[in-house]
Structure formats: C-alpha cells, structure tokens
Amino acid sequence: MEIVNKPYAKAFEDFAKDKEEILCISADLDSSCEIDGFRDRYPHKFISMGMAEQNMMSFSGGLGLAGFRPFIHSFGVFTYRRPYDQLVASIAYPRRKARIMGFLPGITTPGGMTHQAIEDISVMRTLPNMTVIETGDATEVESICEVADSIDGPVYCRMLRGSVPRLFKTPLQIGKLRTLSEGKDILVFTSGICTEEAIRARSALKKFGISIKHIHVSTLKPINEELFLSLISEAKSGIISMENHLVNGGLGSIVSDIISKYGIGKKLIKLGLQDTYAHGGSKGYLSRYYNLDALALIKSIENLTNTKTNIQEVDLNEARIEDVHSLSKAEAL
Amino acid sequence: MKNKKTNHEVAKGIRKRVFEHCIKNNGGYLSQACSAAEQLAWLYNDILNLGDSTQPMIPEEFSGVPSKDNQNYITGAGYNGPFESNYDRLIIAPAHYALVAYATLIEVGRMAPEALDMFNKDGSSVEMIGAEHSPGMEVHNGTLGVGLSTGAGLAMGRKIKKETGEVCVFMSDGELQEGQVWEALQTCVHHKIDNLWAIVDVNEQQVNGAMKDVMDIGDIANKIESFGAIVTEIDGHNFDELKKAKKINHKDKPLIILAKTSPYQGMEYLKTRFPKLHYVRFKSEEERINMNNEISTELGISPIEY
Ligand SMILES: Cc1ncc(C[n+]2csc(CCOP(=O)(O)OP(=O)(O)O)c2C)c(N)n1
C-alpha cells in the first residue's frame, strides 16, 4: 500500500496560494496541522490567532462578512468544544463560508480525552447549515480543499495527517458513496480510518464464503438517503456501521435514521465508541480496547451471520503501526 | 512532607530525568523542564503543605474513565497527598507539562523512577498529556485555559467549608491567550478569593514559537493588576525570589506570581533551536547524538544510553 507523507501540506498550498479570497487561519498548531510551509511561503495569506479558539471562530465569521473564505486549522476538538457558541452564532447560523479543518479525529491521538474529537461529527451534523466531510485516505485529503471550498456555506472536515495510506484512486465527491466490495450477505458502512480496518477484515473473511458489500462514506452531511436506502434494502443478514467516533450522532445514527424512517426491518450493529470517553494510547491499542478494529468487525459479522471463523489477530494482514515519532509529524500526538 | 533533598537538587534531578527520557524516547517536552524545574521543585519540595502520597510508588494501570459502572475510578491527586482540610491542593493547568510533573514526583519520593518507563505506554495511567487519572493530576487540563477557573471554584468551595488549606494553580503563559483565564481572574477578584494563588511559567514561547510573534499578550503584569489581582514578577529560576513572592500579603485578592523563565535554562545547547522549543525532537540520529553529548556535559552526567 502506498503511504503518502503529509498530503494536506501540499494540497492546501497548491489550492490556496493563488486564490485571493482564501486565508489560512492558524491556532498555534501550524506544523501539527501541516500549514507551517504555507505560513513561511505565503505570509500575506496567513493569519495567526494564537491559542484563543473562541475569538478565532467569531473572527473568521467576520472575515466571512468581508468576503473571505477562511480555512481554519486546529485539532478537531478545539474547533467546536470550547468555541461551540461562537461556531453557531458567527459561522453556522449566518452560513459563513468557513472551511474548518479538524485534525486528530477520534482515537488517532494518544493525547487523551482533551485531544480526541469523538463527538465532532455528531455536534457538527446537528447544526443547521453545516456540511460535514470525513477523509479516509490520502486521495481524499488531497481533494478536500477543492470539495470544501465548493460548499455554499460552512463545512467541517475531519482530517488525517502525517503518514496517510492511499486507498482510493478517484477524488472525494460530495454526497457520493464508494463501493469497495460487492456482496449480498452483510452490508458494511465505514468512514475515516475504519475503512482501512475493514479492508483488512475483508481479505481475511474471503475464504469463509461470507460476501460483504463494503461502502465507504465520506459525506456525513448532507445525506443522500436514496443511495443509502437502496443499499440497505438489499442487505441479507444485516448491516454494520463502523466509525472512529461515538456511535451516537455519527455514521451509525445516519444509517439507523434511514432504517427507521423507511420502516426497514433489518438489524444494525454500530461499531464505535459506545457512550464512553476514551483515554490516551496508541491507535492500535485504542482500536482494540474500544472494539474499533478489524477483529471487532469480524466478530460482528460472525454474530449477524451466525458463523464462527476463529480468525485471530495473526490471521489478519499486518496492521499498519505508526511510530510515536516520525518525520511526518511535528510531535507525538 | 519532610524534604530530604534541597530545592536545587530536586530541580537538577527534574532536568536530568526529563532529558534522559527525551533522549531515550527520541523527543519530548524538554524545554518545559528547563523553564519550570525550579517552580515545580519549590512547589513540591518546599512551599506547598501536602500530606504523604496515598498512591502506590508504581502507578496503577489505567482503570477506565468515569462512569456509573466504574465506581472505583480515582484521579491522580492522591500523589499530592490526602484531601484534608489543612492541606494545600495543586492544579497543574498545562497538561503537556506532565512529564516534568512526573519527574518532580519521582525526585520528591512520591513515585518510583520506573514510573517514567510507563510514560505514553498503552494501558498506562502515566499519560503523555496528563489526564486526571495520571499521577499528580486531579482534573483534565489538556484543554488549556481551564485550570485557573477550576482552582478558583475549588478555593471558593474550601473557603465556604472553612478549610485552611490553600489552592495553587501552576499555569503556562500560553494559557493567558485564552479568554477564560481572564474570566477566572475577574471572578477571583469579585468574590475575594484569596486562598488561591497561581504561578505562571512565563517562558515566552508556545507551539509555533515566540509568543510575541504568534499572539503578543503584551504587558501581562499590568493587565493582571488592572483586573484587581495582586501580581509580582520574579526570576523563576531563583528560589529566594520565589519564596519572597509567596510571602506577599494578598488579603481579599488572589496572588499571581509571574515566573520569568528561560526555556533552555540549564541546557544552553537548546538555544540553537529557540524559539522552536515547544516539542523537542530529532530529525536525524546525528542530531540526537550531538544533543546527547552536549547537554549531558552541561548537566554533568554521562551521555544517556539508549
Ligand atoms: C484549548 C487548547 N487549544 C490548543 C491546544 C494545543 N496546545 C497545546 S500546548 C499549546 C501552547 C500553549 O502555550 P504554552 O503552554 O505556553 O507552551 P510552552 O511554553 O509549553 O511551549 C497549544 C496551542 C490545547 N492544548 N488546548
């Protein structure tokens, strides 16, 4: 698998450097959000806000009033937890064209509760006027600026950074679903880093004759209900959603809303954080601890299909283990 | 807690342990040990009235987040002694200083040296960003700027309950960019919360570099004073000045000590990287070897083996 080094750094620079109305907003996490190069090369398009997120949100709203489209960069949590009120009043309500780039989604950081954005999708999705996109590979990160900037209103993007695997060949398209495997038994929806995990699980499951329809979701709002509906209607033994997020308010809730709205009598297993906070640890450890890895998906599939595969961790393609320190990250977060 | 070591010895030990850790782990929050070693040494070894630790020398593993199903949940505050009415309480607000705080706990005999080997290890409570279940921590402060408010509320509560112990908040200067800190100050002044004092590590740096370039906070002594608090500016590496500062009468008002520090104090070699010192790491093995040799010489120890 190709691993791309800091895809956002280059993508943002290429996209933003010549666009007059785009400004790069910094929250004292430049190298962590891969905008340090842009800052150094395009200082006139760069605005340093320091560590003051509430002010940053309303300030960005003001830039929007002046006709600019600010790209706001921070860790995801810091873009909505403290400045939630500002986010609503200054950005979401008036439909400012703010492009919020939130890094370190869910359990991708050992920074613990205060650094892990585990309810960002649910918070952002419930805000009227907000668009929500989650990147799942390097290609999606590379295409995010174009997509985000095409939105007529504010958008929250859940971003991957550092060493990012390339899973897809085609750019992210708003509202489109990606079909990664065909199958009739089980329908699996994944988003973000969970897609890579599900791909690992699928290759191990192949020999057991369980056919899986695997769908990658990157647009979490707005939802194209018809696309979901036709997939859900065809699933034979059940549906599984898998997300690097709380199971409430994110992908699992999206699927379950559609199931209930259209009165479809099908079972749904929601993998994700089950109404709990996480704590600090490596991505591999946390995804095992909170049942967010390939093995957890396999167990759910066994459960829905009433089969026993006895697949163990060793049977899975070796998981990608990221170094605590690498040249692609500014720190160990 | 009777101190066996001098403040100087504790501060030196903190720098040594954090340095050793950073070399072994290929990076870490090293400059915070340089700027804050004296402050934390003084707090734990000298000025705070803390009881003996109630926690094991080797920290327990992480035992789950707070929830109704996890009734045995404990915070790391027991490392600072029991919650008795006469004892002081310490809030370490910038949670990325955790490594420095852990080194301090070891130096003052509240935690075993082996505990640092558990730092940022899966399943460990000795987390990289101090969590409230991490040794020495009582609340989650990884989201910067909340510590002073928590300390103020705790102090007010203790006042109402007529507890004699004080509340101390250790802060970083980056936190002063957050509006919440100023809201906390205004509350302390309004409610005459004078059993609270804070010490701010004014190392003039934040993640992106020098604070004056990232977001200048200007004359903070003046600003804090005009909020109505008692403020004093001192050399944060000088124990006599620290002691004198704490003696200032601040009846009916909070006391804020601005400890002016250098993020490369005791490790001049780091100056070559100033002001990009928030997180020190090595881009090559050569850099690591050079830093190991240069700084170990400054600290008077042999190069760290890793
Ligand atoms: C609310 C919040 N915003 C952003 C961050 C990310 N962050 C961690 S440390 C830091 C810089 C804070 O400045 P300071 O503590 O003075 O840094 P130091 O002196 O240790 O370099 C930032 C922006 C955070 N932890 N919390």
Ligand SMILES: [Mg+2]
């Ligand atoms: Mg600082």
